[in-house]
Amino acid sequence: MLGKEMVVVVVLKFRILEALPRDNGLMGKQGSPRSPRPGVQNADLSLGMKEYQCRCPETLPGSDPSIGRRMSWGDKNWNPKTVILHGLKNDSAKYSAFKGVYVGKRHLWLRKYVRSIVFMIGLMGFFLLFDSLLVSIFDLRNLQHHSTQIKSSGLKDDDRGAFINEEKSSVQMYDRLHNLASSALAEKEFKQGSSWLWEEPYRKASAWKPCADRKVPTNLGKFDKNNGYILISANGGLNQQRVAICNAVAVASLLNATLVLPRFLYSNVWNDPSQFGDIYQEEYFMNILKGDINVVKELPPHLRSLDIEAIGSLITDADLVKEAKPIDYIRHILPLLVRNGVVHFLGFGNRLGFDPLPSNLQRLRCKCNFHALKFVPKIQQVGSLLVRRIRNSGAARSMLDRQLLGNFMLDNPSNKHDAAKGPSKYLALHLRFEVDMVAYSMCEFGGGENERNELQAYREIHFPLLIERLKNSNPIPPAELRKLGRCPLTPEEAALVLAGLGFKRGTYFYLAGFQIYGGKSRMDSFTSLYPNLVTKETLLTPDELAPFRNFSSQLAALDFIACATADVFAMTDSGSQLSSLVSGFRTYYGGGHAPTLRPNKKRLAAILSENSTIGWNSFEDRVKKMIEEGQRVRVRGFGRSIYRLPRCRECMCKAQ
Numbered sequence: 001m002l003g004k005e006m007v008v009v010v011v012l013k014f015r016i017l018e019a020l021p022r023d024n025g026l027m028g029k030q031g032s033p034r035s036p037r038p039g040v041q042n043a044d045l046s047l048g049m050k051e052y053q054c055r056c057p058e059t060l061p062g063s064d065p066s067i068g069r070r071m072s073w074g075d076k077n078w079n080p081k082t083v084i085l086h087g088l089k090n091d092s093a094k095y096s097a098f099k100g101v102y103v104g105k106r107h108l109w110l111r112k113y114v115r116s117i118v119f120m121i122g123l124m125g126f127f128l129l130f131d132s133l134l135v136s137i138f139d140l141r142n143l144q145h146h147s148t149q150i151k152s153s154g155l156k157d158d159d160r161g162a163f164i165n166e167e168k169s170s171v172q173m174y175d176r177l178h179n180l181a182s183s184a185l186a187e188k189e190f191k192q193g194s195s196w197l198w199e200e201p202y203r204k205a206s207a208w209k210p211c212a213d214r215k216v217p218t219n220l221g222k223f224d225k226n227n228g229y230i231l232i233s234a235n236g237g238l239n240q241q242r243v244a245i246c247n248a249v250a251v252a253s254l255l256n257a258t259l260v261l262p263r264f265l266y267s268n269v270w271n272d273p274s275q276f277g278d279i280y281q282e283e284y285f286m287n288i289l290k291g292d293i294n295v296v297k298e299l300p301p302h303l304r305s306l307d308i309e310a311i312g313s314l315i316t317d318a319d320l321v322k323e324a325k326p327i328d329y330i331r332h333i334l335p336l337l338v339r340n341g342v343v344h345f346l347g348f349g350n351r352l353g354f355d356p357l358p359s360n361l362q363r364l365r366c367k368c369n370f371h372a373l374k375f376v377p378k379i380q381q382v383g384s385l386l387v388r389r390i391r392n393s394g395a396a397r398s399m400l401d402r403q404l405l406g407n408f409m410l411d412n413p414s415n416k417h418d419a420a421k422g423p424s425k426y427l428a429l430h431l432r433f434e435v436d437m438v439a440y441s442m443c444e445f446g447g448g449e450n451e452r453n454e455l456q457a458y459r460e461i462h463f464p465l466l467i468e469r470l471k472n473s474n475p476i477p478p479a480e481l482r483k484l485g486r487c488p489l490t491p492e493e494a495a496l497v498l499a500g501l502g503f504k505r506g507t508y509f510y511l512a513g514f515q516i517y518g519g520k521s522r523m524d525s526f527t528s529l530y531p532n533l534v535t536k537e538t539l540l541t542p543d544e545l546a547p548f549r550n551f552s553s554q555l556a557a558l559d560f561i562a563c564a565t566a567d568v569f570a571m572t573d574s575g576s577q578l579s580s581l582v583s584g585f586r587t588y589y590g591g592g593h594a595p596t597l598r599p600n601k602k603r604l605a606a607i608l609s610e611n612s613t614i615g616w617n618s619f620e621d622r623v624k625k626m627i628e629e630g631q632r633v634r635v636r637g638f639g640r641s642i643y644r645l646p647r648c649r650e651c652m653c654k655a656q
């Protein structure tokens, strides 16, 4: 199944639409500092750093607060497609505020335009490959080079919202280190691999067991008086919505309210009309939480006809501070709830802080995230297929498998021949190097003038407010940003870290996401060190993938599964929501056998600044130390995300 032949279309392209950090939300305080920062710290404008974190995107010029408001939950014919949130409300998606200004017409136009160009060039690519006459027009050698790269990397063009670009040669920032890594890998090829790579500090990690679902006597859910109904319309992508759902569960409990099954906002950023029931099992959710809060599928009839906005019960993210405290809800939301019988949270991005919070609510959040949200069978089934193909094995191996794949992880290897080779371990990598992230960081990535122009052009289209702000300040020089650890890791840097840790050349890598800036050529240095790179697009047939094609959140769910059940999970940006939630899952259910590798960008920058002198052994040592530090078994700290760091007494139990 691996190494399937690919159709080769030599078109490099960028995703514009997809790229927004659906998963780059703010999981508690620790997410923020590691995320990319623009080059300006002291801008006193209202467009400062805070808006990048989008504390108050509603006040950004150009935003129209009425967008998306006109939705009545009473309307039975409610059509999620009619709610188009130009990304402006999406305050957890950091970049959306900027992007939002343009995502409207411009995107449509751009998409159409770009699509046709991509199509044309794609067509040309085919001709180039299959028609030897045409091939002579191009540099044949170059073309062949790319074809082999693409084949060996197992990458494949994806046909969603694309932005074409002229073909580029691969960029390499660390030639010397790359060569050292290459010979080190060659040397190790036939040696015994070091096993520590695939382990966590087991004894300490395994002392923590999942127990958020344990019964503790509380009067949660047993309120004498229902204060009303809570509706939520969560925005963002899959992972951000997940956080919103569990925060809403805690808020419903806090306010003695009944929760109506969450809805997801349709936005033209994510382009995914999926609703709760398309992704999660509704009955299961209601059932697991029934002892804690009341969940109903719909508002009762007498409330359905209310104009929720007119009665003042529509709560947007502008009406609530970010990481609000229980007291904020009691003061501002409870009176509305009691008066009107219903409140509707619209957006609900990161609107409940992690501390202080009563421990029963904390526990409930944890129970929601780790126990109540099960993917629907359709997703579990294909997720299982995916994992089975990477592993060459159908055997359920861990509690993680059971949690994520339900009944679909059966012990029937899909193919006897494959099974004979024995199961293989794999590493899942979430490489957060999408064009939005890259452009926003203001860093440089070795692509010279071309890259600078391209990223500047991207910023002008998508981040007009950032551009505005830069005009009024002195940006931090790119080299300085790099030193400060604010630049997203490039594929090349990720490969160097993995090589430094001692992963062998033959290791299977599952690449999540897949919207790498610079396209395939940017992956060249990675795939020359690690050729066994697979994605959901290469592991699944087009037919198997078809039911998910138009649903970015469902595709993200497949990535979630492949990452969470991986033998090792490596992230490049710990502020990313996908990476956060996946690592939390691995901590919770992994039983000490699900290591997560988390580079510290600042330390890595320091190591790499010596790229022209450092010896390979010393590089290895320093990289190992850095990763080991990131794996220390720690209890969740104050204000930190419980979804990402579930080791705390509300969530997990520690064996003595």
Ligand SMILES: *[C@@H]1O[C@H](CO)[C@@H](O)[C@H](O)[C@H]1NC(C)=O
Pocket: 219, 222, 223, 224, 225, 227, 254, 255, 256, 334
């Ligand atoms: C919720 O109900 C419990 C038990 O009836 C009560 O003690 C608590 O004060 C109520 N809280 C609110 C916000 O109504």
Ligand SMILES: *[C@@H]1O[C@H](CO)[C@@H](O)[C@H](O)[C@H]1NC(C)=O
Pocket: 546, 547, 548, 549, 550
């Ligand atoms: C996806 O969307 C495109 C265009 O919107 C449509 O032509 C196609 O049939 C859809 N595919 C699926 C599987 O729904």
Ligand SMILES: *[C@@H]1O[C@H](CO)[C@@H](O)[C@H](O)[C@H]1NC(C)=O
Pocket: 173, 482, 605, 608, 609, 610, 611, 612, 613
């Ligand atoms: C690589 O090393 C050179 C020479 O020491 C240094 O100037 C450069 O900044 C380094 N590159 C990076 C990306 O740190």
